[in-house]
Amino acid sequence: MSLTAALQNTIRFNPSEEAVAQYILDHREQVLNLSIQTLSERTFTSPSTIVRLCRKVGLKGFKDFKIKWSAELQKEYNTISNVDPDFPFTDDDSYGEIQKKILELFTDSLNKTNQILSNDQVETAVEYLLKAKKIGVFAYGDTYLPALNFQNKLMKIDMAVQLATLPGENRHLATNFKTGDCAIVISYSGESKNNYYITQLLKESGTTVIVITGNTHSHIASLADLVLPVAKNESQSVKLSTFSSQVAIDYVLNTVYGCLFVSNYETNQSKRIASETLFLDDRF
Known part of the structure; x- marks a missing residue:
């Protein structure tokens, strides 16, 4: 007993x-x-x-x-299992149970995304980004945080990424892209009207479009030159937070960043070391 x-x-x-x-x-x-x-x-x-x-x-x-x-x-x-991605914990859960459930939720989302994201897809994304004259990321709401994290990482290896900072700027930013440029559109549902309109603008201008989505058969995905899939665990209805989708999108973007980094490893490593050394200098 x-x-x-x-x-x-x-x-x-x-x-x-x-x-x-x-x-x-x-x-x-x-x-x-x-x-x-x-x-x-x-x-x-x-x-x-x-x-x-x-x-x-x-x-x-x-x-x-x-x-x-x-x-x-x-x-x-x-032994906690079958965590609901929309409501992973309740008011009856202890702190330890919540800790375990979030860990399981993240692990499940990462494992599922890893299974559906192929090496070929990542390699193609890296090729598009390395060839691009200009790179942009288009995200809204909760997906903006992984996008901002991605922009920050690339900035540190001297790869400029344009990302709208104010509400409504995405549409204006999209009109600045043309043939030879590459844009990453992040839409977990793949059915956002705003993101669909932006993706149409990008395609009409000849921009290479990479779509990161949990719905590979969505309207936005249908416009993409390349789709990078993430595990689709969350519903589109009410949820406590976007735990599963954010960690999955972060995983895909971090994978792309890692591959971009190693594509020119010695140079990028030198940039990172020089940058860190500069900011460690106590002259300032």
């Missing part, structure tokens, strides 16, 4: 022991950081009551209890 089940089986407990058991069940993680004296104070009982409870559930004392309790909680966290 698990300790949780033993603590819930209150038939053998007196009222004081039952109070301690309920406190432990209500404060599952916090109990691990409490001394027997602190636990007795918080439950308005005595240390001897706690020791007696521990023995009734088959353990020698409170120290032994905490060791077994910690192991049981860890086992529970390790």
